[in-house]
Ligand SMILES: O=P(O)(O)OC[C@H]1O[C@](O)(COP(=O)(O)O)[C@@H](O)[C@@H]1O
């Protein structure tokens with residue numbers, strides 16, 4: 001299938017399962033991705049209505065109202081538990097890795113942030129689910145070993161950005177809550193015209209400050225929602241820009257988590273021809289020491305990320 005940008009030329013009504021079949025993807029990986037897609041329907045409904053019964057959680061017995069991120073975690077985890085293709089899971093909402101199947105042969109392990117930006121739901125801003133998938137049972141391996149990554153963006157439209165190593169493709173949820181292909185093989189320009197600066201500017205180190213001032217001097221526009229998923233999605237869909245949540249003077253590792261946020265986003269952006277760095281090294285080459293690892297991040301157009309690394313290298317001198 002060829003990439004299609006112009007309206008009306010995208011292959012018509014290709015649903016997610018058919019698309020993965022035509023990519024000749026592994027059947028169990030397809031099954032896993034489709035389970036996550038199904039789970040997102042319940043998260044969409046929970047965000048829209050706050051109706052906790054829909055998610056199939058056992059709150060019929062009058063359990064306390066679940067915070068949306070905890071509910072989202074239970075919705076996804078329940079699907080992964082019953083999928084039959086998962087060995088281990090790690091969720092931003094749980095403090096340890098959970099073994100689902102001791103026999104990991106032919107199975108996958110999943111690290112996920114069930115609801116990223118959960119603090120934005122009450123102000124009706126866009127939030128998302130972020131998923132990172134490995135073969136086998138080791139979730140503490142470098143992100144370059146992922147076999148797939150995806151995010152689901154709960155915005156005015158619900159969309160999924162997905163890569164299984166053959167480019168990055170966007171799907172949109174229709175009225176039947178099925179994901180249909182919107183565009184294939186998204187690609188980033190070498191450099192961009194928007195920047196998304198996370199963290200507190202007055203705590204940036206000199207290198208980061210010089211980088212951002214350089215972007216502003218060349219006329220880049222600031223686009224920052226406080227939600228990692230919509231902020232990265234804007235760069236991927238527009239094909240231009242750089243997101244940063246850098247090391248701060250009082251926090252050398254920044255805020256974002258390697259397993260649940262940085263590795264999947266770095267995988268998707270690199271598949272689109274972009275780059276993702278801590279400022280000093282490639283995100284996907286990080287060797288996680290634990291599930292709570294955090295790292296600084298500069299992610300987006302290759303030349304923008306390289307420029308950030310240059311400014312940061314100079315600050316070390
Ligand atoms: O509010 P800040 O410090 O700008 O941080 C924003 C970042 O934190 C996050 O909201 C973290 O999300 P969660 O903690 O809800 O998973 C990212 O979505 C976003 O990029």
Ligand SMILES: [Mg+2]
Nearest residue numbers: 113116117261
């Ligand atoms: Mg998060």
Ligand SMILES: [Mg+2]
Nearest residue numbers: 113115116117
């Ligand atoms: Mg979260």
